[in-house]
Amino acid sequence: MAEVACDESGSDGENLTGGNTDVFAHASVLLSMESAADQVREIRDRIRSPAEEYKANHLLREKHRAVLEWLLSPSGPLYGQAYVHLVEKTFFVVDRTVDLLLDDPQAALTLFRKGRRTFAEEEWREFLEAANQLLRMRTGDASDAPVADFLHTVDTLRKRYPRTDAAGILTRLSAERSRALAYRAGIRGGPFVLLPLLNPLLSSVLHTAAHWSVGGRPVRLAHDRQNLLTPERIAWIEDAARRRGIALAGLRLVVARDDPRVQLADFLAGIARKIASDELNGRGDPALSALLRPYTGTTAVWGDARSWERLGPPDDDPPSRLAPTSVGES
Structure with missing residues (x-):
């Protein structure tokens, strides 16, 4: 059974209009532990930073642009093995x-x-x-x-x-x-x-599970630890997935520093959030937005048509088709 590792970027709780970020990104990666560890080592070798813990901002620095482009490119380690659910907060x-x-x-x-x-x-x-x-x-x-x-x-x-x-x-x-x-x-x-209406994490986890279980393929999620993901809410997610026909076999919380798959998901979430935010604010980088497009999906919660044309998958439905149902049904 496949296990997908997840992490998020841009969480401001329920303060969506006065927080530090205007985009929430939930990223997931389908790689083995061994392969993910190899890719994290490769990233460290390419960046050569003395930092003990690498984050997305290392990859977003202009001096590491080549590493960022490699990571997202069709020849990179994540292509076809990763997905990002994007939420435009306003x-x-x-x-x-x-x-x-x-x-x-x-x-x-x-x-x-x-x-x-x-x-x-x-x-x-x-x-x-x-x-x-x-x-x-x-x-x-x-x-x-x-x-x-x-x-x-x-x-x-x-x-x-x-x-x-x-x-x-x-x-x-x-x-x-x-x-x-x-x-x-x-x-x-x-x-x-139990189900805070304004926090996008719960519905994002469900969208992620739905993406990876297309065709009825059972999937487990390994998620970076989050205070919001209490045992009661995890139980709700698993029950909601069953009711919607999503083949979610379970969700467990892990420590990011012990799981290189989650570290890669953390990189991708932070990168995607920054690229999407730049597009929303009219300062998008066409090359990076094009590299991100294969990782985004039709369930994005996005209302800005101009920016979504640059971020959405090729031949995707227009943003008017992307609004979610309520969190109780998502």
């Missing part, structure tokens, strides 16, 4: 919010694309932050205040920009106060304590 916030309140993925994509073109930059930022706070779980703070703040922001924008595509969706959101309050009640002891 779109993830909009998608989760609209899914919770309206259960309409197309509306999320429309609001994301039309809203940031219709509203002033500061207004769009205020909407994203209000949505983030609505969904965010804070220890000891599950009050209903974020509901009032979110609906106030929605109503202000709806009245300020009437008769626009964005305003139509905002009008629908403003009528869902009861759903928003029910969600906040769920934070205070319901299912969302």
Whole structure:
């Protein structure tokens, strides 16, 4: 049975609009322990850094550009043996919010694309932050205040920009106060304590398992240790995979420094996050984006059409087809 090693880059918990990164990347590698160890040694020999632990930023330095290109190239060790699930964080916030309140993925994509073109930059930022706070779980703070703040922001924008595509969706959101309050009640002891809606890790693990088990091939995941991956959440992932017909045989946590496969996944996750973030921000490197494309997949949570044209697999579905279902179904 195949065992795939996984790691992530860009985790800011549930702070998706005010964190340090704008992209979350979940990478996975299908290599034997021996082969992965050989490749890690090869990378160290090529870079020749005295650092005890290598990270993606070593490979991203301009002086090591040739090593980076080799690693991602068709002749490199990861080609055909690795996969990256990408999440554009601001779109993830909009998608989760609209899914919770309206259960309409197309509306999320429309609001994301039309809203940031219709509203002033500061207004769009205020909407994203209000949505983030609505969904965010804070220890000891599950009050209903974020509901009032979110609906106030929605109503202000709806009245300020009437008769626009964005305003139509905002009008629908403003009528869902009861759903928003029910969600906040769920934070205070319901299912969302187990399944935090805003953290992209859980759904990313499921997407990764689905990628490697295409055709019913059983797969196990070996994942770098994460505080979010408690025994209860691992059990939920395994159960959700069974319900969706994903042949996930199990998930175990490992220590990255003891598993060269996870170290390679860590390299790839950090590299992919940086390349994708550069594309989102208009400073993409065409050569690196082209090298990354074979590693990305159709389940990416991505709303920016321009950047996805450079990042998505050739002949891939357009971003409007990429929005996920809710975390409870992902």
